[in-house]
Amino acid sequence: MSTAMYAGGLMTNTNYHIAFDRMFARGATTEIDAAYSNPAGLAWGYEGFQMSLNFQKPWQYRNITTTSKSPLFAMQYGDETHKFEGEASAPIVPALFASYKKGRWAVSTMIGIVGSGGFVEYDEGIPMFNVMTMGKIYQQTSGMITPDLYTIDSNVKGKQYIYGGQVNFTYKIADCLSAAVGFRANYYDGYNRGHVTATPRQDINMVIPQLLDLNLDVIQRGWGFAPLIGFDFHKGPLTIGAKYEFRTKITTKNDTRALNITMAGEKTDIKAMAEQFGNEATLTGIGAAMGAEMAAKISDYMPDAKTRYDMPALLTVAAQYEFTPKLRGAVEYHFFDDKSTKMANGRQKELTRGTHEILAGVEYDINKMFTVSIGGQRTDYGLSKTYQSNTSFACDSYSVGAGGAININEKMRINVSYFCSLYSDYTVKSNNYLGTGAPGKDVYSRTNHVIGVGLDYKF
Numbered sequence: 001m002s003t004a005m006y007a008g009g010l011m012t013n014t015n016y017h018i019a020f021d022r023m024f025a026r027g028a029t030t031e032i033d034a035a036y037s038n039p040a041g042l043a044w045g046y047e048g049f050q051m052s053l054n055f056q057k058p059w060q061y062r063n064i065t066t067t068s069k070s071p072l073f074a075m076q077y078g079d080e081t082h083k084f085e086g087e088a089s090a091p092i093v094p095a096l097f098a099s100y101k102k103g104r105w106a107v108s109t110m111i112g113i114v115g116s117g118g119f120v121e122y123d124e125g126i127p128m129f130n131v132m133t134m135g136k137i138y139q140q141t142s143g144m145i146t147p148d149l150y151t152i153d154s155n156v157k158g159k160q161y162i163y164g165g166q167v168n169f170t171y172k173i174a175d176c177l178s179a180a181v182g183f184r185a186n187y188y189d190g191y192n193r194g195h196v197t198a199t200p201r202q203d204i205n206m207v208i209p210q211l212l213d214l215n216l217d218v219i220q221r222g223w224g225f226a227p228l229i230g231f232d233f234h235k236g237p238l239t240i241g242a243k244y245e246f247r248t249k250i251t252t253k254n255d256t257r258a259l260n261i262t263m264a265g266e267k268t269d270i271k272a273m274a275e276q277f278g279n280e281a282t283l284t285g286i287g288a289a290m291g292a293e294m295a296a297k298i299s300d301y302m303p304d305a306k307t308r309y310d311m312p313a314l315l316t317v318a319a320q321y322e323f324t325p326k327l328r329g330a331v332e333y334h335f336f337d338d339k340s341t342k343m344a345n346g347r348q349k350e351l352t353r354g355t356h357e358i359l360a361g362v363e364y365d366i367n368k369m370f371t372v373s374i375g376g377q378r379t380d381y382g383l384s385k386t387y388q389s390n391t392s393f394a395c396d397s398y399s400v401g402a403g404g405a406i407n408i409n410e411k412m413r414i415n416v417s418y419f420c421s422l423y424s425d426y427t428v429k430s431n432n433y434l435g436t437g438a439p440g441k442d443v444y445s446r447t448n449h450v451i452g453v454g455l456d457y458k459f
Contacts, residue, residue: 010338011311016095016112018054018454021417022403023361024375025330027318028241032456035097035108038241039168040232042099042106043178046458052097054454061447062086066127068433068440072134076147084126090118106170115162115311125154126390129196131434137211149204150211156194163187180230188222188250188309213262218301224250237322248311256303274303293435308342332359353382371405385428393444395423413456421448
């Protein structure tokens, strides 16, 4: 259940420091957040040691509104259209920055959640599992048991975090030019858990207590590493920064805690079968007994199965100009090379291209104590209808943010921010919706809000 909670690409976050949330275009900064957004810019940063601790609270809704012309769907939900509401959340998310500069050299580090980051839960499950359940019961009983005779208890939830820590080394090559090299280690930690249970209605007399019961609990973990390089041009009021992060190859391995299905009172422990006979033989048996569609749905959750969750290569180019000693403006461009990554089931092949982002922001010092800023971002993915799925979907968006900074004294600054993302709905239609033989569609929609506070301190 891919659950990206922040600004950035399909798998990559770009907002770690509160200054990003309130201005967005930070790719040419020379302040402490340059430890991520513009490491080469630290050549013109604070002389000595500085650090920053940031906290963000995101929350998001990821809804799937399904319309199906299948009579079975209307029997279960009372209408041809039903909204499956998914609530995504994360605890207070921290990020740490630190840098030390002496003369022409600087070293810096950043630790944070560099990809995805959060939990998502669908209290009523998701269409792909629920519709499959209705169809399987109808098929196995030769049409004798229809959805008006039972209720579906379904719940699906997932977690996806990519933790990252990077170190950068910066050197001032000339009076107006600097370069940086760095290295980031990433750790993927996620899970998929859920169940779908079809139980006869209490007013219906059936011998079988459960028509179908599917349970899964799968943990996925893996490591990845990537280098990065950056350059910065700084002359007078103009700063131009560029950074390239190489692709991070991440391969996760399943730790399958539970995977079983009960049909007509007969339980099949798929996990145990796989451990005894192997995944390939087990899936072949499941396909023969329960259908190829059922085997395909559970293949990603088999014990020890490996899945790729690469983070794409990222190019950023930004320019910042100081119009007056109090007023600064910046523009920035991001390109995420998603097509060259490896995703689960080769989903990158379904993308039409990589992700383009345009960012802009302005910052104004009201006086020596107070600073205010505002910014915006346009994210344009290379989406296609075949890329989208119930368990992982994306929507193009516009994001806006605002906030300010309070200079407590010459050493200490507090940053506060709020930003939201406005997503475009994405509709996927099918003449044979989820194998029902009837037309239908899914409308994917999202909302996203983030508030943040951070403390910068110069020693």
